[in-house]
Amino acid sequence: MEPRQGAQAIRRALAVLRILAAGREDGVPLAEVVRTTGLTRPTVHRIVHVLIEEGIVERHQRTGRYAIGNQVPELALARPRPSRLLIAANPSLQRASAAIGDTLFLTVRTGNDTLCVDRRIGVYPIQVLSIEVGARRPLGVSSAGVAILAAMPAQEARKIVAANEKRFEAYRTDVATVLGEVAAARRLGYGMREIGLIQGTKSISTWIKTPDGQPAAAMTVSAVRTRLGPRREQEVAEILLREARIIEQAIGG
Amino acid sequence: MEPRQGAQAIRRALAVLRILAAGREDGVPLAEVVRTTGLTRPTVHRIVHVLIEEGIVERHQRTGRYAIGNQVPELALARPRPSRLLIAANPSLQRASAAIGDTLFLTVRTGNDTLCVDRRIGVYPIQVLSIEVGARRPLGVSSAGVAILAAMPAQEARKIVAANEKRFEAYRTDVATVLGEVAAARRLGYGMREIGLIQGTKSISTWIKTPDGQPAAAMTVSAVRTRLGPRREQEVAEILLREARIIEQAIGG
DNA sequence: TGGTTCTGTCCATAATATGGACAAGAACGC
DNA sequence: GCGTTCTTGTCCATATTATGGACAGAACCA
Numbered sequence: 001m002e003p004r005q006g007a008q009a010i011r012r013a014l015a016v017l018r019i020l021a022a023g024r025e026d027g028v029p030l031a032e033v034v035r036t037t038g039l040t041r042p043t044v045h046r047i048v049h050v051l052i053e054e055g056i057v058e059r060h061q062r063t064g065r066y067a068i069g070n071q072v073p074e075l076a077l078a079r080p081r082p083s084r085l086l087i088a089a090n091p092s093l094q095r096a097s098a099a100i101g102d103t104l105f106l107t108v109r110t111g112n113d114t115l116c117v118d119r120r121i122g123v124y125p126i127q128v129l130s131i132e133v134g135a136r137r138p139l140g141v142s143s144a145g146v147a148i149l150a151a152m153p154a155q156e157a158r159k160i161v162a163a164n165e166k167r168f169e170a171y172r173t174d175v176a177t178v179l180g181e182v183a184a185a186r187r188l189g190y191g192m193r194e195i196g197l198i199q200g201t202k203s204i205s206t207w208i209k210t211p212d213g214q215p216a217a218a219m220t221v222s223a224v225r226t227r228l229g230p231r232r233e234q235e236v237a238e239i240l241l242r243e244a245r246i247i248e249q250a251i252g253g
Numbered sequence: 254m255e256p257r258q259g260a261q262a263i264r265r266a267l268a269v270l271r272i273l274a275a276g277r278e279d280g281v282p283l284a285e286v287v288r289t290t291g292l293t294r295p296t297v298h299r300i301v302h303v304l305i306e307e308g309i310v311e312r313h314q315r316t317g318r319y320a321i322g323n324q325v326p327e328l329a330l331a332r333p334r335p336s337r338l339l340i341a342a343n344p345s346l347q348r349a350s351a352a353i354g355d356t357l358f359l360t361v362r363t364g365n366d367t368l369c370v371d372r373r374i375g376v377y378p379i380q381v382l383s384i385e386v387g388a389r390r391p392l393g394v395s396s397a398g399v400a401i402l403a404a405m406p407a408q409e410a411r412k413i414v415a416a417n418e419k420r421f422e423a424y425r426t427d428v429a430t431v432l433g434e435v436a437a438a439r440r441l442g443y444g445m446r447e448i449g450l451i452q453g454t455k456s457i458s459t460w461i462k463t464p465d466g467q468p469a470a471a472m473t474v475s476a477v478r479t480r481l482g483p484r485r486e487q488e489v490a491e492i493l494l495r496e497a498r499i500i501e502q503a504i505g506g
Numbered sequence: 507t508g509g510t511t512c513t514g515t516c517c518a519t520a521a522t523a524t525g526g527a528c529a530a531g532a533a534c535g536c
Numbered sequence: 537g538c539g540t541t542c543t544t545g546t547c548c549a550t551a552t553t554a555t556g557g558a559c560a561g562a563a564c565c566a
Binding site: 006008045064 | 546
Binding site: 284294 | 511512513514515516521522523524
């Protein structure tokens with residue numbers, strides 16, 4: 001069902017775009033795109049420069065790095081603004097943020113990536129703000145990614161993790177480690193990372209499923225490690241799990 | 254300098270995407286994409302369906318129409334939110350909206366299209382709300398498009414109008430009419446349409462240029478025709494022209 | 507019924523995208 | 537200075553890939 005052919009070039013261009021998106025404003029050097037896509041350099045070079053001519057990609061004057069261009073948000077305006085999920089999750093995020101006090105993230109899956117789509121800053125004076133709205137990471141390197149993988153059939157999760165293999169080393173992890181964390185999350189009922197992407201932080205993530213059982217998103221709390229001892233981890237997880245079920249109801253109806 | 258080759262398929266896919274973007278939420282039937290792009294149906298069909306598999310395009314269950322998909326706004330998140338222009342134009346839009354009382358639009362050029370990027374509703378009880386943020390039209394069919402064409406070298410404007418020829422009939426206009434309106438706008442110093450896209454409305458647009466003389470955007474007032482007699486047209490045009498110069502300063506520095 | 511839209515599929519063919527090979531620039535060490 | 541290793545950019549013969557004419561089914565209307 002999947003493999004419709006006759007458009008290799010288009011698929012490749014999109015793969016390049018997704019890598020560039022992960023680089024956000026700063027962009028990505030050509031060599032890195034070549035490495036992570038597995039395409040040859042002439043091919044990536046050609047694709048990227050055609051996309052520049054078309055306004056879909058921009059190149060930073062100083063650094064020479066490539067980034068998502070102006071025309072992408074322009075195309076995006078064709079869609080009505082806030083997504084169903086964002087609307088459904090809003091009250092839960094508000095409640096959970098008030099109850100917990102640490103930074104909350106809402107993260108969706110897009111292809112083989114996680115994408116942060118909302119963030120709420122809590123009242124506690126020390127907040128972990130590492131991840132911004134729009135941040136994109138290979139599924140598996142963040143606790144949100146682990147949670148989302150844990151919520152899908154093991155085989156599918158393994159496939160995605162394998163596809164991301166090349167990109168893991170940049171985050172100092174690997175396929176085996178990620179699969180271990182996913183298994184642990186399945187046992188626990190939520191995703192957890194003792195060592196967050198930032199030194200000294202800890203994250204807890206619950207998954208949110210669509211009515212058909214597919215994971216739609218993850219809700220994450222990140223805090224300095226000392227704020228999330230075993231006791232509080234339990235409390236926070238319970239709040240997240242409760243709100244996740246509420247969001248599932250909201251997107252289900 | 255322009256014609257880098259070896260990526261016909263990618264360029265075609267983007268042309269298709271831009272047409273789909275013009276259809277907004279409702280989308281566009283395949284046949285219309287075929288007509289306006291000038292590609293063959295098998296080609297468009299193949300492109301569109303690959304884009305669906307990739308999540309870039311969606312198809313409406315009921316109507317079978319094709320529309321911009323979820324993944325486009327997701328890619329757009331890679332760019333920092335509000336554009337330079339939007340920030341620079343904000344105070345001017347606020348002032349002009351308060352002074353005039355009718356609906357104000359900020360429209361940019363993107364390729365051969367105009368794209369509405371901001372709208373301010375005025376205090377007067379009858380407002381022309383035909384155009385929404387995200388609305389996309391071939392350059393030339395709206396007063397904003399005419400203004401933008403008037404602000405560029407005549408030769409370039411003619412090229413764009415010619416490229417849009419196929420799309421004009423859907424708006425009940427043609428190349429000759431558009432070029433006439435552009436010439437009139439050049440003489441006047443601003444774009445004007447006695448017959449707006451909606452019956453009984455009238456629009457006035459000023460252009461905003463970047464420091465290098467390229468038109469960057471247009472600022473438009475739309476109102477029911479009776480609100481914009483010759484005297485008031487003059488007043489409104491003066492306000493728009495003044496604010497346009499202020500925005501040009503803001504994006505120039 | 508035939509006529510007119512629309513969408514979808516096949517496959518031989520030509521044109522297109524590919525990638526190996528080469529080159530040149532930049533940054534670093536010594 | 538000169539080698540080493542990193543990067544980006546370009547060429548072009550080649551085979552893989554995208555193309556579009558032709559065919560077909562579905563929906564709608566008279």
